[in-house]
Amino acid sequence: xxxxxxxxxxxxxxxxxxxxxxxxxxxxxxxxxxxxxxxxxxxxxxxxxxxxxxxxxxxxxxxxxxxxxxxxxxxxxxxxxxxxxxxxxxxxxxxxxxxxxxxxxxxxxxxxxxxxxxxxxxxxxxxxxxxxxxxxxxx
Amino acid sequence: xxxxxxxxxxxxxxxxxxxxxxxxxxxxxxxxxxxxxxxxxxxxxxxxxxxxxxxxxxxxxxxxxxxxxxxxxxxxxxxxxxxxxxxxxxxxxxxxxxxxxxxxxxxxxxxxxxxxxxxxxxxxxxxxxxxxxxxxxxxxxxxxxxxxxxxxxxxxxxxxxxxxxxxxxxxxxxxxxxxxxxxxxxxxxxxxxxxxxxxxxxxxxxxxxxxxxxxxxxxxxxxxxxxxxxxxxxxxxxxxxxxxxxxxxxxxxxxxxxxxxxxxxxxxxxxxxxxxxxxxxxxxx
Amino acid sequence: xxxxxxxxxxxxxxxxxxxxxxxxxxxxxxxxxxxxxxxxxxxxxxxxxxxxxxxxxxxxxxxxxxxxxxxxxxxxxxxxxxxxxxxxxxxxxxxxxxxxxxxxxxxxx
Numbered sequence: 001x002x003x004x005x006x007x008x009x010x011x012x013x014x015x016x017x018x019x020x021x022x023x024x025x026x027x028x029x030x031x032x033x034x035x036x037x038x039x040x041x042x043x044x045x046x047x048x049x050x051x052x053x054x055x056x057x058x059x060x061x062x063x064x065x066x067x068x069x070x071x072x073x074x075x076x077x078x079x080x081x082x083x084x085x086x087x088x089x090x091x092x093x094x095x096x097x098x099x100x101x102x103x104x105x106x107x108x109x110x111x112x113x114x115x116x117x118x119x120x121x122x123x124x125x126x127x128x129x130x131x132x133x134x135x136x137x138x139x
Numbered sequence: 140x141x142x143x144x145x146x147x148x149x150x151x152x153x154x155x156x157x158x159x160x161x162x163x164x165x166x167x168x169x170x171x172x173x174x175x176x177x178x179x180x181x182x183x184x185x186x187x188x189x190x191x192x193x194x195x196x197x198x199x200x201x202x203x204x205x206x207x208x209x210x211x212x213x214x215x216x217x218x219x220x221x222x223x224x225x226x227x228x229x230x231x232x233x234x235x236x237x238x239x240x241x242x243x244x245x246x247x248x249x250x251x252x253x254x255x256x257x258x259x260x261x262x263x264x265x266x267x268x269x270x271x272x273x274x275x276x277x278x279x280x281x282x283x284x285x286x287x288x289x290x291x292x293x294x295x296x297x298x299x300x301x302x303x304x305x306x307x308x309x310x311x312x313x314x315x316x317x318x319x320x321x322x323x324x325x326x327x328x329x330x331x332x333x334x335x336x337x338x339x340x341x342x343x344x345x346x347x348x349x350x351x352x353x354x355x356x357x358x359x360x361x362x363x364x365x366x367x368x369x370x371x372x373x374x375x376x377x378x379x380x381x382x383x384x385x386x387x388x389x390x391x392x393x394x395x396x397x398x399x400x401x402x403x404x405x406x407x408x409x410x411x412x413x414x415x416x417x418x419x420x421x422x423x424x
Numbered sequence: 425x426x427x428x429x430x431x432x433x434x435x436x437x438x439x440x441x442x443x444x445x446x447x448x449x450x451x452x453x454x455x456x457x458x459x460x461x462x463x464x465x466x467x468x469x470x471x472x473x474x475x476x477x478x479x480x481x482x483x484x485x486x487x488x489x490x491x492x493x494x495x496x497x498x499x500x501x502x503x504x505x506x507x508x509x510x511x512x513x514x515x516x517x518x519x520x521x522x523x524x525x526x527x528x529x530x531x532x533x
Binding site: 060061062065078081082083085086087088089090091092093094095096097099100101102103104105106 | 444445446457459479480483484485486487488489490491492493494495496498499500501502503504505507
């Protein structure tokens with residue numbers, strides 16, 4: 001087989017597509033979950049705050065907070081995890097706010113997504129990228 | 140000598156990818172636990188330290204989010220393990236029918252200040268002892284119980300419990316008198332290059348603290364916060380387990396936890412933090 | 425019942441009627457994700473807390489569905505309205521069928 005510049009570029013493009021597949025798969029799974037949650041309705045912006053660290057020192061324990069005043073429930077997804085589900089907060093009549101925080105696992109740098117179902121049946125969405133660092137020391 | 144310095148450079152260049160402090164938390168952040176325990180996280184280095192002016196707790200090297208986990212005992216997952224140790228403290232074990240509490244009563248009454256001065260010369264044993272050695276001595280000779288593994292969960296949790304009641308007190312290990320010889324051995328180990336990477340403790344924690352080794356923000360390697368809950372493995376980690384991990388990362392055969400070498404190293408490293416507060420159980424990445 | 429599971433709750437002992445208070449909960453639990461393998465290469469089966477609820481005098485405050493992406497020792501912080509004196513009930517549901525409960529009484533100050 002003869003290697004030409006054009007051939008190498010084509011090969012490179014093929015590899016790039018292959019490498020992107022898993023990421024697209026995870027994103028698609030997250031999109032499926034959102035569609036299930038919203039019943040296919042469009043999601044708006046605003047009215048929901050997702051607080052995440054810009055950089056997580058370890059993906060095992062990443063503190064997050066969601067806050068969507070007036071929400072009935074808030075679903076949290078990790079788009080780059082093997083499965084995107086993280087948790088869903090359903091707020092009852094005695095909830096003092098539609099706010100909750102927890103600690104989550106992230107398999108790597110990725111977008112964390114929060115979708116809130118509002119009392120009027122509409123949906124709003126927020127997402128943040130969290131960089132998960134891989135340490136230099138295994139100790 | 141020329142060869143040695145060339146190797147030094149190669150090792151530094153090869154292993155340290157230095158970059159700007161992107162994740163550094165607020166320089167002036169203060170560590171106050173439960174709104175009442177004021178920790179000294181930066182202070183003048185003890186006199187014996189030649190190459191560092193200001194000593195800093197590992198807490199000051201972590202991101203804001205990791206730092207926050209140590210501010211409140213409820214938020215600090217390390218306290219779960221302290222609670223487990225409280226149960227052990229009251230549990231009768233061994234042929235003598237004794238629990239820790241039978242001799243030592245309440246841990247918050249009798250163990251205050253103990254963590255701060257260990258490792259410590261034991262006149263009776265004629266050696267420098269770590270808390271772990273002292274605990275096993277109690278188990279074996281006073282309780283007639285089986286010794287705990289040096290870095291086992293039970294042991295590390297118990298060290299964390301004993302440490303927790305000294306939080307906020309300054310680390311103050313003695314390095315003179317009968318402890319001096321052990322301390323000097325520890326110092327020699329600290330500055331000895333080990334492994335295929337030929338790195339000493341000082342390569343990272345004295346010459347390069349505040350720099351990055353890949354994505355890790357290098358600390359001064361202080362041990363005032365041990366045992367420490369690591370996000371990485373979601374449990375308490377002991378000083379010697381950490382030493383072992385570090386030495387292994389230089390691609391060397393490591394000393395064993397509890398070995399005379401690591402006991403000496405612990406005394407020396409603890410003395411580098413004389414003046415910082417006892418923080419254990421701390422939270423680190 | 426999974427080993428070493430212990431619920432912990434931080435809630436005020438008293439509140440004024442209608443006050444909103446902050447609640448923190450933590451349960452010691454491995455939260456085995458089902459993604460890990462043991463030293464022989466066999467998948468360690470998933471074993472997690474899959475639901476957490478908090479009710480006050482029979483009325484719901486929060487009901488959470490958990491997936492394996494929740495960290496070891498699940499932690500939640502949220503807010504509750506205290507209409508009158510009563511009991512706050514916390515319930516955690518384990519994959520293995522175990523149910524862990526904790527109750528905190530709140531007085532009206």
